[in-house]
Amino acid sequence: MMNKVEVCFSPQLFDLFDTENSIVVVVDIFRATSAMVTAFQHGAKSFIPVSTIKEAKEWKEKGFLAAGERNGEVVKGFEFGNSPFSYQSDAINGREIVLTTTNGTRAINIAKKNADTVLIGAFLNLQALANHLKNQGKDVVIFCAGWKDRFNMEDSLFAGALTMLLLTSGKFESSCDSANASSLVYRTARKDLLRFLANCSHRKRLAHLNLEKDVEYCLQTDTTDVIPVLRNDKLVLLG
Amino acid sequence: MMNKVEVCFSPQLFDLFDTENSIVVVVDIFRATSAMVTAFQHGAKSFIPVSTIKEAKEWKEKGFLAAGERNGEVVKGFEFGNSPFSYQSDAINGREIVLTTTNGTRAINIAKKNADTVLIGAFLNLQALANHLKNQGKDVVIFCAGWKDRFNMEDSLFAGALTMLLLTSGKFESSCDSANASSLVYRTARKDLLRFLANCSHRKRLAHLNLEKDVEYCLQTDTTDVIPVLRNDKLVLLG
DSSP states (O other): OOEEEEEEOOGGGGGGSOOTTSEEEEEOTTTHHHHHHHHHHTTOOEEEEOSSHHHHHHHHHTTOEEEEEETTEEOTTOSBOSOGGGGSSGGGTTOEEEEEOSSHHHHHHHHTTTOSEEEEEOGGGHHHHHHHHHTTOOOEEEEEOTBTTBOOHHHHHHHHHHHHHHHHTTSEEOOOHHHHHHHHHHHHHGGGHHHHGGGOHHHHHHHHTTOHHHHHHHTOOOOOOOOEEEETTEEEEOO | OOEEEEEEOOGGGGGGSOOTTSEEEEEOTTTHHHHHHHHHHTTOOEEEEOSSHHHHHHHHHTTOEEEEEETTEEOTTOSBOSOGGGGSSGGGTTOEEEEEOSSHHHHHHHHTTTOSEEEEEOGGGHHHHHHHHHTTOOOEEEEEOTBTTBOOHHHHHHHHHHHHHHHHTTSEEOOOHHHHHHHHHHHHHGGGHHHHGGGOHHHHHHHHTTOHHHHHHHTOOOOOOOOEEEETTEEEEOO
């Protein structure tokens, strides 16, 4: 039997998807899920995704490393923000990190209410994710964190890329218009994602913050095999 | 000064858009807005868009023609459904029609709460709409009715087509990712919309109901100059 792949463009649309028996892949390319994948690649033990700065502070007071980002900037008083480069450090090896971001951690906390399994996706672990999903025999919903509940281009491009890999595996089918539209946009953009995204709203937002290096980093494909998975409200390394 | 064009993919996302001083173009290609445009082209006096079958029945009892569609089928006991062909009739000349559909009329009633002006769009009146909008000096939000709050392909294609026309007029700009994604998908699809939509979810739904002729009709471009506009809770002919 074929499994379904669907794409959700916004946290505000997630309740339309029946995810009880599905694997939900949460994606926030710029930069939360790219940063998390990078952190696991560099030895982080776990992430605790929380929705508010207040919650993150409470964990910080208990001795956890604290990472926080709002509107693209590091939350004052926190060790880390959303930059993947900040997680390429020995300081995070074996550590548990509480994380709150504008879009990504909120999406994770919405997804966990209903989904069978929640995984974290980024271009960095795209092929590894596809390989894993092909062998699960479950439907997949790719959940774009978006920007403040709006559709955004970079998360949709990732959704298109993953949809294409799943469909070509022969184990998935899609009658989901958002999955088909995403794949089409990805096919047009794939040769040069960076250039394609020159006009996208979030890249402009980050350019303003001098984060072009982060943008380039997050658009690299298949640099790692790590897949973060949510277990008991913590993201840990799968397998 | 340039005006903005934005695209909203779902009624469930409409609250994210600031439409107080904007013109909102509601689109439900298969088939509500295509049917309305056709009706005005054939002499209808007005449409009263209502969200529920119960409301439509109340108007019907007052002597209005009643049109109702749910899940692609005519509501039992109503004169008309959503098929544009049923409005190509002398019977509607000068008449007021109460209308309730699965997606389109709901979108109209959501839009009217905040928008400066609500217009009705379809491929049938695409160029006429673009010509009108170019001369208003107002921001535009293209509001896709979708299918039960989900993204759908045909409404997004229309959004892409109208976005392209507005951007090429030199009077509009867009930093809206959904507008840019829609335009891109439309550019790929425009040569043969019918074929492109072969796999879209709603066309499949209509094929099942033997409505292929309606689908072909609704994908014709620029067959009329009529533009319906909402005034005092009724859709009437603009100008």
